[in-house]
Each structure stands twice: as structure tokens, then as C-alpha cells.
Amino acid sequence: MAPIEPREPFDGNDFSNNLFTDLSPILALFGEQVTKQFLSLSLCWADNILLAMGPIGIFTIVVSAIRVGGGPMLKAIVGRDRKEKALVEQELLSSTSDEVCEMWNGSSIVRTRGKPPPSMKTLILNNYERILSVSQALDQKVHHYDSFADNVRYYSHTDPPPDLTLNLNDESSKRAELNLLALFGVLLQTSGLVVAAITEYRWKWKQSGIRDTSFAYPCYLVGSVLLFTGVLACGHIIEDATRKTHLV
Numbered sequence: 001m002a003p004i005e006p007r008e009p010f011d012g013n014d015f016s017n018n019l020f021t022d023l024s025p026i027l028a029l030f031g032e033q034v035t036k037q038f039l040s041l042s043l044c045w046a047d048n049i050l051l052a053m054g055p056i057g058i059f060t061i062v063v064s065a066i067r068v069g070g071g072p073m074l075k076a077i078v079g080r081d082r083k084e085k086a087l088v089e090q091e092l093l094s095s096t097s098d099e100v101c102e103m104w105n106g107s108s109i110v111r112t113r114g115k116p117p118p119s120m121k122t123l124i125l126n127n128y129e130r131i132l133s134v135s136q137a138l139d140q141k142v143h144h145y146d147s148f149a150d151n152v153r154y155y156s157h158t159d160p161p162p163d164l165t166l167n168l169n170d171e172s173s174k175r176a177e178l179n180l181l182a183l184f185g186v187l188l189q190t191s192g193l194v195v196a197a198i199t200e201y202r203w204k205w206k207q208s209g210i211r212d213t214s215f216a217y218p219c220y221l222v223g224s225v226l227l228f229t230g231v232l233a234c235g236h237i238i239e240d241a242t243r244k245t246h247l248v
Contacts, residue, residue, distance in 0.1 A: 031056035031057035031060065032057050032060045034056055034057070035055075035056055035057040035060045035061060035064075036060065036064065036091055036092060038051060039051075039061070039064055039092050039235070039238050040091070040092055040093060040094055041094055041165065041166070042094070042235060042238060042239040043094065043166070043239065043244065044175070044178075044239070045236070046175070046178045046179050046181075046182040047178065047182075047235065047239060048232050048235035048236050048239060049182040049185065049186065049232065050178065050181055050182045050185055051231060051232075051235045052227075052228045052229075052231040052232040052235060053182070053185030053186065053188070053189050053228070054185060055227070055231045058227070058231065061231055061234045061235065062230075062234055063078050064092050064234070064238060065233075065234035065235075065237045065238055066078050067088050067092065068088060068092055068093070068237060068238050068241050069237040069238075069241060085099070086099035086100055086113050087113075090111060090112075090113055092238055093238070093241060093242050094163055094165075094166060094242055095163070095241075095242040095243070096163055098115060099113055099114065100112075100113055100114075101113075101114065101115060102163055102164040102165065103164075104164060109164045109165055111165075189224070189228070192224075193220075193221060193224060196217055196220060196221075197217060197221075200216065200217040201217070
């Protein structure tokens with residue numbers, strides 16, 4: 001009988017490297033639209049922190065920040081120097097203006113370029129979590145003519161119409177959930193740095209085949225801090241480009 005050759009030990013490094021290599025095209029494929037959707041709803045520092053804790057499309061975030069607040073030279077480098085401002089607002093910002101608006105088509109919110117027609121009137125019902133036109137609200141007996149004066153506040157002005165997506169949900173509860181998620185992300189990222197430091201300096205785990213690993217953790221720490229700071233700054237540039245107005 002031939003002797004059984006010993007099986008090679010499991011190499012965790014090759015497995016992790018191959019895993020991230022296989023997942024990178026998927027993240028690049030789906031990360032762009034998810035990142036743009038998140039940026040278009042960013043309103044405060046908690047959004048920026050949450051974005052910096054788990055950036056999916058880093059290149060998309062940097063390019064988006066350049067498109068919103070970059071100079072002509074930076075826009076020329078990324079090839080977006082001739083893009084219209086309305087297109088940037090439609091894709092990346094949560095604001096509305098004379099060139100970008102949000103309309104209710106009967107089933108969903110549509111963000112489009114241009115002004116809404118004068119006949120387009122929308123009634124937002126937060127208690128019911130629904131968006132209806134005034135005629136639909138009256139037909140379905142959600143509101144009556146005599147209750148409009150008590151339950152609906154009219155605001156007539158010349159400013160652009162508000163963002164329907166932001167007004168549909170409960171702002172206070174969403175902000176509280178977002179703050180908790182941002183805090184959880186900071187704790188999770190910090191714990192990763194702490195565990196890596198304990199592994200390197202207390203347990204002194206060494207990778208086979210590499211004699212000197214003293215440079216590993218400092219590079220990891222500096223890279224993580226720079227990545228967090230850079231993505232946080234890019235998110236703030238996009239979030240700070242809009243002016244927020246609360247109508248009570």
C-alpha cells in the first residue's frame with residue numbers, strides 16, 4: 001500500500017483574499033446606486049458618520065463630492081466638468097429647486113427635472129403613511145372639507161416645493177434610529193482596531209513566512225483613520241450643499 005501523503009493545512013489567508021477578490025466586482029456593480037441613494041438622503045452628521053463607517057463605493061463617494069463641491073480642475077479630472085447642475089442635484093442631493101422636483105404619480109415618488117404642473121397638488125398623510133392627492137383624500141373620506149382647516153396647514157410661498165420622500169416618514173423616529181446606528185458603527189469600527197492591536201502587541205500572533213510584522217498595525221491604523229476622515233469629509237460636502245427648512 002502506498003503511504004498516504006499528509007494533507008496541507010488550511011490556509012486562511014488565501015481563503016480570505018479570494019473571498020474579497022470575488023466579492024469586489026459585486027460590490028462595484030451594486031455599490032454605486034446604493035451609495036448615490038444614501039447620499040441623496042443625507043441630512044446630518046449622523047448620516048456622514050454612518051457612511052464613513054461602512055463605505056461601499058469609495059470611488060463613487062469621492063467623485064460625487066467633486067461633482068457637488070469641487071472646482072473646475074477636479075471636475076475635469078473626473079470627467080464631469082460639463083455636467084449640468086440639475087443632473088447633479090437630481091442624482092446626489094435631497095433638495096428641490098426650479099429645475100428639480102418630486103411628484104407623486106399615483107403609486108410612487110418620481111424625482112424628475114423641471115417644474116411640477118400647477119394642477120399637481122399632493123397631500124401627505126403621515127398618520128396613515130400614505131401620499132394622496134387632495135381629490136383622492138376626499139373620495140376615500142380620509143379628510144373632509146370641514147376638517148381641512150383644523151388638520152391641514154397651508155403654506156403658500158415662492159420657494160421650491162418640499163422633498164416628498166423626506167416628508168413621508170416620521171422624522172423624529174428615523175433620526176433616533178440613525179443616531180443609534182451611527183453609534184453602533186463607531187463602536188464596531190473601534191472594536192476592530194482594538195482587537196487588531198491586542199492580536200499584534202499582546203497575543204503576538206505572527207503570520208507564517210513573514211519575519212517582521214511591526215509595520216502592519218500602524219499601516220492598518222493610519223489607513224483606517226484616513227479612510228474614515230476622507231469619506232466623512234466627502235459626505236459632509238454633499239450634505240452641506242443643501243439648505244434645510246422645517247415647516248411646522
